[in-house]
Amino acid sequence: MRDSTNEVLRAIATIGPVSRAQLARDLGLSGPTLTQATKYLFDRGLIAEVKQSPSTGGRPATLLGLVADAGQVLGLKLTENHAVGVCVNLHSEVMWSFEEAFSSRGDAAVKELIAILKKQSKKIKGQLLGIGIGIPGVVSPIDSGTADSSMLGWDKVNVGKAISDALDTPVLLENDVNTLAVTESLYGHGRDVSNFLTITLGRGIGMGIVIHGELFSGSYGAGEFGHVNAVHGGVKCECGKFGCLETVASSPAIHDAAVAAGYISKSASMSDLWALARKNKDIAENLFKEPAELLGIALANVINVFGPELIFISGEGVEGWDLWEKYFRRALDSHVVSTMNKYDIEVDPWDDAKWALGATAIVLQASLSRNQRSNASYTEVKNRLRIAAKLEKNVS
Ligand SMILES: [Zn+2]
Known part of the structure; x- marks a missing residue:
């Protein structure tokens, strides 16, 4: 029943x-x-x-x-210097959004997050089903709360439990690329296919993998696409290994290359760099051909293994996608085996607010998931949806 x-x-x-x-x-x-x-x-x-x-x-x-108002959900996207959030109803309609300064590397990072979320949760009328947080890093799904993130400077930070205890609310943490994959599978074109990938380009390079309509999390995480090897004997990566895809194709890697070549100053932004490359063909080729080809080859390897029907490419780096596309497409097409050549590619610009929306999707999905997870926060979110509904009914 x-x-x-x-x-x-x-x-x-x-x-x-x-x-x-x-x-x-x-x-x-x-x-x-x-x-x-x-x-x-x-x-x-x-x-x-x-x-x-x-x-x-x-x-x-x-x-x-x-019934849209039977429950509300807060979602948060974290970067090293700010937190962007939204509050949504059960229809995933944004009730309001917010942005707060936040220092992930400070000693008080978790306390800062608690203060931000307390302030927002006070505005909620009715039942708060839970809080979803997208982390640019690895999250331990078993205890729903420990996060490792080189980008945030976090080493096993027990952020989920601390926030959950302080606010008396279930907190679901997820790798932020995975939050995007869940959003696509609930509300985007991912609904129409059973196997797809989401790739994010930008500060890092990530991948969300959906197989048979469910997010694939491996046994200890999955989708570390930025750390597949792209250059044999290449330079050292943030992760400690050498020659990872991120060392050549992340925004900072391309920015470094542009500075080293004397095209831009260290303080120039990625937007400055894209604008310059659009005006000068040689610069565009020097900066983007190799990263785009290596990305195409790396993705072809994954396609050959998983056979997805659809690949979403997003993240803040896709603002410069016009500079990648030609080289990427050629490399991809020439490395995918002919029997697997049946996928579509969709390029989606994705800003911070949409990332935060993705974090709410994790909670909305938990409330509706067909899987019974052995995770207290998931169970609590489900129970809250039912309790919320009962309260609503008693009031009316
Ligand atoms: Zn790496």
Whole structure:
């Protein structure tokens, strides 16, 4: 009973307003089972009937939709000097967004985060289902709270539990590239395919892997795409190894190369660099040909292994994608085996606010997930959705 209820809730949340007939068909449920599941969700105020007129005219159809205000979620994206966040409802509509200065390398980093989130959580009316935080690094999913991030200067920082205890709210931590993959699988074109990859370009290079509609997390993390070897015997990477993809194709690596070649000064921004390269073909080729080719080859290797249908490329670095595309495409096409050459590539600009939205998607997905994870925070998020709905119902 519980399982089909959750399946129905998940389908309504992800497809949007949907008819009973389509639910029964898509989920393979009998009439009585569907009625039982929807009654449970109606009784708790989680779903409501929505009238929708067909585009062809005729009588409006009665569809089932999620009650947006049954719960709210806070999402946060962390960088070394600021935190960007959003608050969303169950429809993933942004209620408000915020940005606060934050020093990840200071001793008081976790305390600062607690203060930021306390201030925001006070604004929430109704039930806060949980807080999602996207971390540019490795998160331990078992205890839902320890983060390692060379970018933030964090070594096993127990941020999840500290925030959860201070705010008495479940906190879900996830690698920020994975939050993006979950967002695509819930709300983007990732909904339409079962196997896809998200790649982020910028300060680092990351990868989210979705297999059969579920985020693939490996046994101890996955998607360290920036640290696949790209240059045999190359220079030392932040991770301690040599010749990683990030040492040639991350924004800082390209910036360093441009400074070394005397094209820009050390203080110039990536936008300055892109503008210069767009005006000068030789500079563009000198700076972007090799990184783009190495990225294309590295991605071809992954495609040959996983056979994804779709690859999203995003991150702050895609603002300069026009400078990569030609070289990248050629290298990619010439290294993917012909039987695997069936993928689409979608390039998506992605700003900090969208990253924060991705962090909320982790919590929304947990509340709807078909997987029972042995993780206290996931269970608590699910329980809160049901409790929230009961409270809502008692009030009205
Ligand atoms: Zn590395």
